[in-house]
Amino acid sequence: MRIGFFTDTYFPQVSGVATSIKTLKEQLESQGHEVYIFTTTDPEAEDFEKDIVRMPSVPFVSFTDRRIVVRGIWFAYQIAKELDLEIIHTHTEFGAGFLGKMVANRLRIPVVHTYHTMYEDYLHYIANGKVVRPTHVKHFIKMFVNHSTGVVCPSQRVVDTLKRYEVDVPMKIIPTGIEVGRFIRPDITSVETEALREKLGIQNGELMILSLSRISYEKNIHVIVEQFPEVLMSFPNARLVIVGKGPYRDELEELVEQLGVQKYVQFTGEVPHEDVACYYHAADYFVSASTSETQGLTYAEAIASGTQCVVEGNDYLNQLIDHETLGATFEQDEDFSDTLIHYIQQQIKMDPAIQAKKMIEISAERFGSEIFTFYQELIHYYGENHDEERLPKRTVRKMRVRIASLKNSEDK
Template identity: 30%
Template sequence: MNILMFTNTYRPIVGGVSESVQRLKNRLQEEGHRVLVVTPKMAGRPRHETDVVRVTAVQHFNGSDFSLPVPIPGQLYEAIEEFDPDIIHSHHPFLLGDTAARAAETYGLPLVFTHHTLYEHYTHYVPGDSPRMQRFAVALATEYTHLCDAVIAPSESVRDLLLRRGANKAITVVPSGVDTRRYAQGSGSTTVRAWCGIPPQAYVVGHVGRLAREKNLPFLAEAATRWLVDVPQGHFLVVGDGDAREVMRDIAERAGVSERVHFTGKLQGQTLIDAYHAMDTFAFASHSETQGMVLVEAMAAGLPVVAVEASGVREVIRHGENGLLLRDDDVAAMAAALAELGDGSRRAAMCKAATATAAAFDESCCATRCLEVYRQAIAMGGPFSHADDGTWERVRGRLGAEWHMLLYRGRVLRSLLQDEPNSDKKAVDDALRDTSPK
């Protein structure tokens, strides 16, 4: 099968979506499928990479790590036609997601969309952040699903949320996979602990992820530092980087425990795996996850998890079995849970259960489920046969793509105005009716 993927984030960006796309691509290729990834040009990208098309992009959009793609249609469509895809998989509902939808319509190909992100938690990266912008993000992602033949949700929580919002009902739950065998093998005590100056016998609570505003890290830092005050032999290991790092450091300094809080910066490959193995317990507080892939990575490394209940978290953690799940952001409760897992015998039982949980999220299982979604979407068929249609069919496809994108944006606008008390919804309805085909 020839699989064409569109993603706004890819290496060298370190993050959930980027890692998910890379892992899926690699696994599918290992199973004999061809995969081509369309993604923005980014500073620090690999010099030589295969099966990747980079499109022009504005770097570090609004001060973030992300790039704003500006695809050049002629060059991109030449690459698509040469690749001759059987299906298109979009990993975002905007920017290159729009390009994916246009390409699918142009060539009469099935379009699959993975809803990786709760986009309303990320609107602070866009100028003019406001409740209206959050509603826009929700409407954009929800309406995008109706352009697609199939939708993938990384967890049951996200599937249920999308259905409540009125998304396309053709949703299949397929978590992002993890190479569990690889994450099971690490030597944290002799590498990362020694590097950070953490004693071999210390009890280490760890966290891995982007240190970003949407990850609820001030709360996590408050809870961890309260635990450190009560547990003199404890250490807190933080892997990742971002704007929240200074906030977390300030919290630790105010509590007088900064010498036992260790920031490693971004880690990748075996060094990242070794960092997991340098921990005894994993702590997590984000409310913005669709799956929380780092939870599976931590469990594959044999770690129990203490986390706040949220979407993408409750599907992984079984309270009292492979970790502890808190109902809300309670600093004292989180600190107490971290202390509870300091009991070696209690933690040992949870470590075994955590490893068993991770096995269900192995990337081979997840790739197989994703392939089944592809096959079902292809079996449904489309308006045209394939990318080798004649010139007129391609022109008609391009026109149809632009028409459907216009309707898509109209539905997003209508959805927004329905929430506005002074909006003129009738005017929007009339405008859409006036632009309908005669």
């Protein structure tokens, strides 16, 4: 099958969405399919990248480390037509997402969408939440997703949200898988993990508590920092290591100073992708209080690395961490410190058999297989139900005129 991914986020930008897309691309290609990525330009990108088409872009409002496609529709359409794509998979609701829909409509092929981001959790970034309201998100997402053939939902939370938005296209829950081999890593020795802990200033007998994510407000890392003094009262040998970069780091560092726990908390910044597994292996526990996750790749990575998780739960995470040997979840922000303290006190060991079973559930292989099956279902569904008259004639005409006008403007 020939598949086109349209996304505003891809490497060298580092994010859970980029990782998910790369994982899916590799899995589909391992099954013999052809996958082409249509995405943004990036000053850090290589000059030539196989099967990647980059289109002019600009930094996204309020997220200057992210980009959005601003033109190149005719260019993308011509390439997609030449590649004879059979299905388009959009991974954004903005520039490249709209572009993908227009190309799919012009080629008369199905378009599947993955809803990666819970936008209501990010409204504070746009004029402190005073301009864009939840009701605006609802209407925008309803319009965008309902013009897809189907939608991939990484978790039940996404399904519930889209139903609340009155989305009525076929949905399927397919959690994003991970390359478990990249994290099981029997080649990472105790010598290496001890060397990393020493580099971080963590002594023998001290507990390494790991937070690994983008450092942004919605990740709720401040909840962990605020309650860390309580953890220290029970475990004065605990050390919090915060890995990642993002716009909220300065505020977190100020909070650490205000609490007087500089000796017990450190920020590493972003670490190379190939070194992440070693951090998981070196840690005693992985923690998170994020409430904005739709797929939680870092949680799965921690479990694959053999590191137990203490995290704020939701429908997806409660299913992922469904046995005490894998970790514990808590319901409210204020429950973090008590849950972590209690879990450490229990001294529960990871059960290899339960971990191995979980690895099958979260594997990239299963992820790729389920996505391809959904593609087949949607192609059949599209063939049975597609009729240009299903879209308002005015909308179809606008799409055709838009592509034609953009061709003329790009030729100039």
